[in-house]
Amino acid sequence: MSLLLLLVALCGWQCSPRRLILNQASGIFESALPTIYQEDDLALAEQFFSANLKTIEIVLAKDPTNRKLNLLAGQAFGAYAMAFIEDQDPERAQRFYQRGLKYALAGLPVNITFGENVKPAELEEILKQCRKADVPVLFWIGYNWGSFILHNLDSPKTIANLAKVEMIMHRILELDETYNFGGVHLFYGNYYAARPPLLGGNPEKGREHYLRNMELNRNQFLLTNFYYARYYAVQVQDRALFDKLLTGIVDFDLEQAPDLRLFNALAQQKARRLLAEAEIYFSDDNTNAEGEE
């Protein structure tokens, strides 16, 4: 039985006030996260997440306006999709990101609520009112939304929202660049490096953000190194950097950063896969691209 259900069952649904219990339940899940992050057995971590995702939704159904629980659901769906689904089943991952976005949006404080259809000018005004305490909910909105858009570039309605995601991330950068392992820098790294310059990308700016993230994490949060290789090194066709980053990840001793074992084990899995298919991303002659028109 999962953690949340266990707690709720122990108290019983008749306990009052119910909201207090639900908040405690989400608190338990949150406080469990550091322990989960130390797990280097990916299968075990995946089981924990998949068991608890549905539980969070069940608990949330009892208290659908609970902001804290909604934020938790947004975080859990987004993180799970990135960690365990995206590589194998991108379409399924999209549905998870969509669900994560829906929950994260419902986690916004009443004074700064907005939905997917907010106009850029309106969002700009709303974001001005956000404070440092709002960073977690803003981050998981931006994270789920951005990940969803990257898989749906063929929909004009969806791609229009990328501007809104960028506005949200820009505000996070102003308020707290360190939240979630410097996640905002990882976002900007991918945001600039994953697209060619002709389509709005800027590999060098992307590189600066990857490096800043690595600095914030003392170069121990290896998912950043992975995306640095996956997007930046591929975009500028730097095979040497690509190989150096990925083999560095694979050779990393997980015990050097016990609190990050889960992320780093995940980065190692992703790095091994990427190394195996490297030839898809590089041309035979291995020359550097010479920029855009």
Place this chain on the structure above:
Amino acid sequence: MIKLRLLPGLFTCLTALLSAQTVYTVKMATVAPEGSLWMREFHKFDKDLSATTSGQIKFRVYPNAVQGGEKDILRKMQLGQLDIGTFTGVGLGELVHEVRILDLPFLFKNSAEVDYVYGKLFEEFQQKFIEKGFYLAGWAEVGLIYLLTRNPVSSPADFKDVKMWLWKGDPLARATFDELKISAIPLDITDVHTALQTGLIDGVYISPYGALALQWYTKTKYMLNYPLTNSVGAVLITQRKLNSLPADLREIFITKTKIYMRQIVLASRAENIESIKVLQDNGIVLTNPRDQQAVREFDLAGQRTRTKLTGSLYSAELLNRILQYLDEFRKQNAK
């Protein structure tokens, strides 16, 4: 008994024969990113081609401009490192400069006119590309290009105070803006977003989908609902690659490419129409030319641009022929 014992051997032989069939790898590069309409349609093409040729033609795809911009892709095709690529007027014009005639401003009024004229010119241009070692596999236009500005524009005179972006090194846009008396600011495409933010420029030209994808729409408010031009595009295959394929495979490859390129064109037009609606949903206001006089002034600027570029980019004969085709088409459709 003997027969039975022979069977496994026979099977091994057959399998060996089948697997001995040559697999032709075709390397394709494009600036379109994975997840885009272009790539989505291309994957369908890839699947179909593989099924039709029993896996004898295999693509190796380089999306997202990882092989560089159009000129890089072209160079790598000439060196034999790539076999097939997608190009706009910028890349196509490097090989056959008169193809830029199809990018002229205020020439086409709608996509039906584009199809008619492109159809008339296809074989002629194909011959020109063959002479350069490339096979024109099919048109794949970028589509109609519109002007987006911070202040409303409904006649050429309204451009007086617009700080318009000019794509650095684009002779066609320069000539057009000169004729419209727009003092444009030349910048690389990568600097446009920042320039819009800082106010260095407050007017751009782009496809509706591009305005969304590059987020330029967030820094503009109005779109002139009278297309500036229809941006040409095409898919080229190296003659070297085509000639290396057996005749039957070559035939299938050429036919399928043309069919799928047409589908991509139609899907991309639909995408741009939807994009205009999304732009409006996000606060962009569409303006129409103020009156017939304004329409005439835009068209006259187009005419002057055409005349000015005659001789340098294309011949008067080709221009006249295109104008004749257009006239012919408009008359047919006026009936």
